[in-house]
Amino acid sequence: MAATRVYLDHNATTPVLPVARAAVAEALHQVGNPSSVHRDGADARRTVDQARDRVADLVGAPASDVIFTSGGTEANNLALLGFDRPVIVSAVEHDSVMAPARLASAGFSTVPVDTQGVLDLDALESILSAHPNALLSLMLANNETGVRQPVREAAQLAHGQGALVHCDAVQGPGKVPVDMSDLGADLLTVSAHKFGGPTGVGALIVRSGLSLAPRQVGGGQEGYRRAGTPNVPGIAGFGAAARWMIESADPDVTSVARRRDRLEAACAEYGAEVVGADAPRLPNTSCLTMPGVSSETQVMAFDLDGIAVSAGAACSSGKVGPSHVLAAMGVADEVAGTAIRVSLGRDTSDAEIDRFVEAWKKLFRRKHPDLSTRLAS
Numbered sequence: 115m116a117a118t119r120v121y122l123d124h125n126a127t128t129p130v131l132p133v134a135r136a137a138v139a140e141a142l143h144q145v146g147n148p149s150s151v152h153r154d155g156a157d158a159r160r161t162v163d164q165a166r167d168r169v170a171d172l173v174g175a176p177a178s179d180v181i182f183t184s185g186g187t188e189a190n191n192l193a194l195l196g197f198d199r200p201v202i203v204s205a206v207e208h209d210s211v212m213a214p215a216r217l218a219s220a221g222f223s224t225v226p227v228d229t230q231g232v233l234d235l236d237a238l239e240s241i242l243s244a245h246p247n248a249l250l251s252l253m254l255a256n257n258e259t260g261v262r263q264p265v266r267e268a269a270q271l272a273h274g275q276g277a278l279v280h281c282d283a284v285q286g287p288g289k290v291p292v293d294m295s296d297l298g299a300d301l302l303t304v305s306a307h308k309f310g311g312p313t314g315v316g317a318l319i320v321r322s323g324l325s326l327a328p329r330q331v332g333g334g335q336e337g338y339r340r341a342g343t344p345n346v347p348g349i350a351g352f353g354a355a356a357r358w359m360i361e362s363a364d365p366d367v368t369s370v371a372r373r374r375d376r377l378e379a380a381c382a383e384y385g386a387e388v389v390g391a392d393a394p395r396l397p398n399t400s401c402l403t404m405p406g407v408s409s410e411t412q413v414m415a416f417d418l419d420g421i422a423v424s425a426g427a428a429c430s431s432g433k434v435g436p437s438h439v440l441a442a443m444g445v446a447d448e449v450a451g452t453a454i455r456v457s458l459g460r461d462t463s464d465a466e467i468d469r470f471v472e473a474w475k476k477l478f479r480r481k482h483p484d485l486s487t488r489l490a491s
């Protein structure tokens with residue numbers, strides 16, 4: 115019998131939680147458009163508003179600040195292009211922040227990170243003083259390396275210079291606590307499919323009082339901030355996943371971190387280097403390099419062994435070429451080209467970690483027959 119597959123790509127997307135699946139199915143049975151005045155419309159509106167309350171609770175914000183979108187990418191675009199201010203981003207932001215930043219009409223600047231992938235706060239300070247009243251966009255944690263950014267400290271500096279702060283927190287919920295006011299963020303992005311909700315739905319949370327130019331016009335939905343009939347079933351699933359995360363929260367997910375650390379230690383005996391190992395990181399993420407073996411070869415070899423991992427940012431489908439994240443950390447192209455991302459879920463078992471480690475060893479031995487004899491002796 116074929117062995118079951120091992121899914122270690124939770125930063126790309128997560129399995130849909132049973133509660134989210136049930137909420138989507140229930141909403142699909144509703145007929146109303148949430149904008150309609152009749153009772154069926156009111157029922158659909160209630161579904162959306164209930165989910166809005168839950169998503170707001172997840173990040174410690176008022177429900178009226180939540181704008182539902184088609185996912186993290188749209189929410190990031192809405193935030194970055196919503197203000198006529200110079201934009202400042204870290205060098206390791208997701209492409210869905212980088213690309214709109216390049217389009218900002220008032221220009222954009224990039225803040226470097228250190229070799230561990232952590233924002234250079236001194237550089238940020240001087241860029242902020244040269245561009246007062248900017249919009250700073252800084253991610254909570256990097257999708258490729260798991261490295262966490264000092265968002266609270268950066269937000270304090272930014273606010274001191276009259277800047278607004280956007281935080282792409284897509285990789286946060288389900289892994290680390292996310293509290294908008296604790297972070298000092300004025301705008302925050304979340305995405306349902308990264309924590310057990312369905313794909314294609316997310317939210318931008320915008321502090322009340324901030325006026326944001328919509329990207330999508332032609333309807334009064336979401337308080338005229340995002341036109342179009344909302345994805346009611348997706349939003350229902352998003353709300354259910356948010357509620358599940360709040361109720362079942364083990365915000366430090368310590369057992370996940372323990373398993374991830376065991377995986378790293380075992381692979382380190384067979385050539386692995388961990389990118390960003392000395393930085394504060396998400397508990398579930400490892401960015402590993404295997405000397406002399408390309409990322410693509412590794413991803414294919416693991417896949418043949420029944421294990422799903424990714425070469426960097428799997429969410430930008432079909433993307434080839436060196437990662438801008440690893441380049442910003444000063445990782446040489448030839449090393450970056452051997453990096454893979456392994457991202458655990460809450461349900462990843464010890465047996466699954468063992469399967470990965472065995473597959474890693476097998477591939478390493480195959481590619482380094484001389485070295486592996488020495489390692490084994």
Ligand code: PLP
Nearest residue numbers: 185186187208210257284305429
């Ligand atoms: N931001 C980060 C940090 C991500 O990891 C991703 C997706 O992987 C996104 C934004 C985009 O989110 P979505 O897939 O919901 O468009």
